[in-house]
Amino acid sequence: MNFIRNILLVLFLMLTLENWAQLNSSEKRMLKNANSYFEHEEFDKALPLFLKINEVTVDYSVKYRIGACYLNTIYYKLKAIAFFEEISKEESIEIPTIVHYDLGILFHYTYRFDEAIDQLSKFIQLSSQNENLDKANIANAKKTIGYCKNAIEITTVPFKAEIDVLRHPINTMESEYCPMITADEQTMVYMRAVGLGKLENPVTSIMISHKESGNIWGNPIPLTLENSVKYAKLSVSLAGLSPDGQTIFINIGIGLNQDIYSGAIKQSKIVEIKKLNKNINTNFYEGRVSISSDGTELYFVSDRPGGFGGTDIYKSIRNRRGDWGAPINLGEVINTQYNENSPFKHPDNVTIFFSSEGHKTIGGNDIFKSKIENGFWNEPENLGFPNSTKDDLYFALNANGQIGYFSTSKNNIYNKHNIFKVNLKDPIPLTLVKGVIKLGNPPKPGKVEIKVYDKETGLKVKYIYNPSPETGKYLMIFPPAKNYDLVISSGEFLPQLINVYIPYQTYFYELYQEILLEPINLQNNTIGEKITVNNTFYDLYKTYEADSILLDDLPKQPKYYDHLLELVENIIQTSDTMRINYASTDNLKQHEKNNVESLLNLIEQAIETSDPVTLSILDANTRQKDKIKETHFYVDGDKSKSLQMQIIGTDTIYTAPPIKSMSATSLLPASTLIKTEKPLVESNFKLSAPSKRNYIHKYVVYYDINKDKIPKSATKDLEDITQIIINNQAIGIEVSGFTDSQGEKRYNLSLSRKRAQKVLKYFIDNNIEQNKIIAKGFGEAEDHKSGNSDKQRRVEINVFELKQE
Amino acid sequence: MLVVAASMSKGMCQYSEYEVKAAYIFNFAKFLEWPTSKLNNDTIILAIYKDDPFGVVIEKTMVGRKANNKVWKIVRTNKLKDLDNCQIAFFSDIQKYELVKILDHLNSKPILTIGDEIIDFCELGGTINFTPQFSEYQFEINNEIAKAHRIVISHKLLLLAKIVTNSEDEF
Numbered sequence: 001m002n003f004i005r006n007i008l009l010v011l012f013l014m015l016t017l018e019n020w021a022q023l024n025s026s027e028k029r030m031l032k033n034a035n036s037y038f039e040h041e042e043f044d045k046a047l048p049l050f051l052k053i054n055e056v057t058v059d060y061s062v063k064y065r066i067g068a069c070y071l072n073t074i075y076y077k078l079k080a081i082a083f084f085e086e087i088s089k090e091e092s093i094e095i096p097t098i099v100h101y102d103l104g105i106l107f108h109y110t111y112r113f114d115e116a117i118d119q120l121s122k123f124i125q126l127s128s129q130n131e132n133l134d135k136a137n138i139a140n141a142k143k144t145i146g147y148c149k150n151a152i153e154i155t156t157v158p159f160k161a162e163i164d165v166l167r168h169p170i171n172t173m174e175s176e177y178c179p180m181i182t183a184d185e186q187t188m189v190y191m192r193a194v195g196l197g198k199l200e201n202p203v204t205s206i207m208i209s210h211k212e213s214g215n216i217w218g219n220p221i222p223l224t225l226e227n228s229v230k231y232a233k234l235s236v237s238l239a240g241l242s243p244d245g246q247t248i249f250i251n252i253g254i255g256l257n258q259d260i261y262s263g264a265i266k267q268s269k270i271v272e273i274k275k276l277n278k279n280i281n282t283n284f285y286e287g288r289v290s291i292s293s294d295g296t297e298l299y300f301v302s303d304r305p306g307g308f309g310g311t312d313i314y315k316s317i318r319n320r321r322g323d324w325g326a327p328i329n330l331g332e333v334i335n336t337q338y339n340e341n342s343p344f345k346h347p348d349n350v351t352i353f354f355s356s357e358g359h360k361t362i363g364g365n366d367i368f369k370s371k372i373e374n375g376f377w378n379e380p381e382n383l384g385f386p387n388s389t390k391d392d393l394y395f396a397l398n399a400n401g402q403i404g405y406f407s408t409s410k411n412n413i414y415n416k417h418n419i420f421k422v423n424l425k426d427p428i429p430l431t432l433v434k435g436v437i438k439l440g441n442p443p444k445p446g447k448v449e450i451k452v453y454d455k456e457t458g459l460k461v462k463y464i465y466n467p468s469p470e471t472g473k474y475l476m477i478f479p480p481a482k483n484y485d486l487v488i489s490s491g492e493f494l495p496q497l498i499n500v501y502i503p504y505q506t507y508f509y510e511l512y513q514e515i516l517l518e519p520i521n522l523q524n525n526t527i528g529e530k531i532t533v534n535n536t537f538y539d540l541y542k543t544y545e546a547d548s549i550l551l552d553d554l555p556k557q558p559k560y561y562d563h564l565l566e567l568v569e570n571i572i573q574t575s576d577t578m579r580i581n582y583a584s585t586d587n588l589k590q591h592e593k594n595n596v597e598s599l600l601n602l603i604e605q606a607i608e609t610s611d612p613v614t615l616s617i618l619d620a621n622t623r624q625k626d627k628i629k630e631t632h633f634y635v636d637g638d639k640s641k642s643l644q645m646q647i648i649g650t651d652t653i654y655t656a657p658p659i660k661s662m663s664a665t666s667l668l669p670a671s672t673l674i675k676t677e678k679p680l681v682e683s684n685f686k687l688s689a690p691s692k693r694n695y696i697h698k699y700v701v702y703y704d705i706n707k708d709k710i711p712k713s714a715t716k717d718l719e720d721i722t723q724i725i726i727n728n729q730a731i732g733i734e735v736s737g738f739t740d741s742q743g744e745k746r747y748n749l750s751l752s753r754k755r756a757q758k759v760l761k762y763f764i765d766n767n768i769e770q771n772k773i774i775a776k777g778f779g780e781a782e783d784h785k786s787g788n789s790d791k792q793r794r795v796e797i798n799v800f801e802l803k804q805e
Numbered sequence: 806m807l808v809v810a811a812s813m814s815k816g817m818c819q820y821s822e823y824e825v826k827a828a829y830i831f832n833f834a835k836f837l838e839w840p841t842s843k844l845n846n847d848t849i850i851l852a853i854y855k856d857d858p859f860g861v862v863i864e865k866t867m868v869g870r871k872a873n874n875k876v877w878k879i880v881r882t883n884k885l886k887d888l889d890n891c892q893i894a895f896f897s898d899i900q901k902y903e904l905v906k907i908l909d910h911l912n913s914k915p916i917l918t919i920g921d922e923i924i925d926f927c928e929l930g931g932t933i934n935f936t937p938q939f940s941e942y943q944f945e946i947n948n949e950i951a952k953a954h955r956i957v958i959s960h961k962l963l964l965l966a967k968i969v970t971n972s973e974d975e976f
Contacts, residue, residue: 599828610964622825726903767902
């Protein structure tokens with residue numbers, strides 16, 4: 001709102017100076033000075049003098065001038081209200097028309113909407129009689145009356161949401177604004193301006209904070225740009241953050257010519273800074289950015305020509321080459337003749353939040369919401385509750401649609417922003433998959449690519465997820481009741497196909513996934529690989545079901561129940577008060593410690609009092625880890641032969657045999673939740689057809705003439721083979737004994753059997769099931785007959801995997 | 806019950822599976838006695854054999870706290886002989902044949918063996934086994950095996966467990 005108007009020219013002749021006589025000479029001098037300052041627009045010097053005079057006399061012209069001085073300050077405009085209000089109530093005097101205007105604007109600011117409408121209407125009425133028509137102010141007065149009417153309508157609707165200001169260390173005495181969060185609400189980036197109202201050029205920085213245990217934001221640190229010297233003369237501010245936190249967007253430029261750059265966050269640095277292409281960046285202003293959770297759509301703000309006025313919101317779609325295509329204006333339903341700003345596309349992929357000075361605002365920028373239906377945006381709806389008569393900007397919502405963040409200068413006379421959190425209590429049914437993938441032995445993060453296919457439609461989700469090579473972390477968001485295939489590719493391993501079923505749900509839940517890919521080595525050869533998928537559900541609503549299951553038993557054991565309630569309440573209280581008394585890292589550690597302490601005590605008490613109900617409830621409320629482990633042995637020991645053809649939609653891909661991830665189990669009724677182990681291989685290895693045997697490794701033991709004892713040199717290798725068989729249900733061995741061509745055939749047959757049997761005995765002694773070993777003596781070896789008889793005296797051990805139907 | 810439902814649904818104090826299991830192990834130590842010779846110093850050594858499902862959770866639970874005045878030491882190992890020095894040996898993901906070999910090796914040594922939802926763990930000679938979620942009991946105990954290891958388990962703990970006995974149809 002702009003108060004810098006030519007208020008000085010208003011004359012005060014109608015105001016009587018009847019109290020002039022009451023002033024002593026020094027006071028008269030003071031008043032004279034004050035008026036002189038006032039007329040020279042030195043309001044900061046005039047104000048203290050007027051205030052002193054106001055203490056000793058009642059003079060409406062002085063009161064008016066105090067109000068006018070306040071109105072010309074930056075941060076104390078609202079203090080004018082009391083003075084203007086007083087003179088406006090005095091019927092004996094005639095006040096300048098403009099006071100009605102000023103008062104109306106100030107009333108609107110302070111939510112006194114009815115009074116604002118009165119004053120502004122009076123202003124319009126009086127000034128239209130005036131020949132010097134004050135067009136700009138009349139237009140603004142009409143607009144503000146509109147805001148007030150909107151506000152009366154919007155603010156009278158009760159809302160269920162809770163709004164809290166974030167505490168230290170996020171908000172400080174300085175200005176914090178533009179919060180952006182990852183979809184899992186674990187990381188927040190925002191802007192901090194230091195010295196607002198004190199320094200001529202406040203220092204701004206981009207801050208980052210991570211959630212620490214106990215759901216508390218940790219100490220924020222500033223993010224600095226790699227090669228920051230390059231941008232030293234330019235302004236740098238935060239523009240956006242991808243839902244998975246892997247990409248940060250920043251605005252870099254001079255004045256209103258800002259451009260959008262992307263980068264990655266590496267500890268406290270923004271690295272790999274790249275300017276977005278020319279479809280996005282023009283010579284005009286390009287500002288805030290929001291990227292859809294699947295990475296295919298980019299929403300951004302620009303004031304380029306061809307829009308509807310002010311800044312508008314545009315959308316660009318990632319093209320086949322992975323770059324941003326020509327942008328489309330979101331259209332007149334979203335964009336108005338005023339400014340639209342800070343778009344935020346929710347991970348549900350149908351809702352957009354943005355701020356606007358147009359639409360049905362209650363003043364300044366308000367936050368609006370619109371959904372896409374049948375390809376069209378519906379009429380934006382004022383979010384109501386967080387919006388104030390001042391600028392409300394930068395709304396961001398977590399993936400479950402419950403927790404939002406925004407900043408506002410509301411309740412802050414210094415025009416400094418603070419970051420607020422709003423709990424909407426209205427979750428959106430989505431599944432958030434937070435995962436980590438590690439490779440090798442021991443497993444470490446590495447370069448991996450995850451492609452996602454929608455199994456029902458057969459369509460490839462366009463986004464390719466690249467887990468961070470530093471941490472191996474990735475984040476995916478899926479709508480419910482869908483079957484997905486994840487294809488995981490990394491250089492050294494077979495591409496893996498993991499099927500994930502996201503069950504039908506009417507609420508939000510999180511899935512923590514851990515994928516480990518490890519090679520299986522035998523005697524310096526990699527003969528296969530092991531993939532482990534750990535799924536842990538953090539199902540926020542399952543607890544209701546669990547409670548109702550337990551409720552049936554409760555009346556029988558009221559004593560236990562009371563006891564439990566008390567204990568659980570204690571836990572809750574500990575954690576809740578800790579949450580409220582935000583604080584230093586020490587306290588956070590204390591908080592975590594208290595949580596462990598509560599759990600230890602809960603169990604100890606339950607054992608001490610032999611209380612099974614507590615343990616059952618604890619059990620029902622525990623997040624479970626769901627583990628799938630598969631081992632793929634290379635066919636004939638050859639990695640390249642081990643791929644299977646998979647047809648997904650129109651794509652044909654080659655991967656290791658698919659893995660079913662049992663994601664749905666946690667949502668099944670309790671009775672079916674008994675963990676089942678993979679069915680043991682019942683098949684008889686001995687009777688299996690050779691075509692069912694996938695030979696993965698061959699080892700040969702050589703013997704001295706006429707010996708059947710296993711040579712010592714072979715022991716280490718046999719141990720390794722034993723370990724592989726022990727660790728893998730589907731592995732069997734063929735043990736074939738041979739002799740050289742010397743001596744009698746009958747004797748040789750018997751010797752070859754003895755050799756095979758000694759090896760057989762070795763394995764049985766080492767806990768290998770006899771069923772898995774096919775031992776046979778073949779007598780004289782058919783090969784090397786004319787050559788090296790040392791190679792004929794041998795036992796061949798062929799390790800095979802029994803293929804399953 | 807509303808208290809629990811409302812607050813749990815906020816996700817404020819829902820524990821993860823292995824936080825709970827770590828807390829159980831901590832408390833097991835409080836409710837059983839090793840033969841004095843085994844505990845001649847002030848430390849309980851918990852050995853996690855091969856597969857480690859806990860991660861940092863186990864340290865967060867154990868380190869810095871005392872059970873019956875003994876401090877905890879966590880050892881992760883792939884070697885059978887490392888188990889000889891511990892008071893508690895924990896097994897999560899293990900093949901039956903390897904398990905049988907290990908339990909046989911530990912036979913009658915004063916070591917508490919704990920299985921993580923391992924089918925037939927107690928039948929095969931393990932002492933305490935966690936059961937899957939929503940089971941009637943949260944853990945099962947083979948007290949005969951405990952006695953063979955010269956470990957005395959408190960009746961309070963036994964009251965909360967499914968009691969498993971050595972297979973009777975053995976002959």
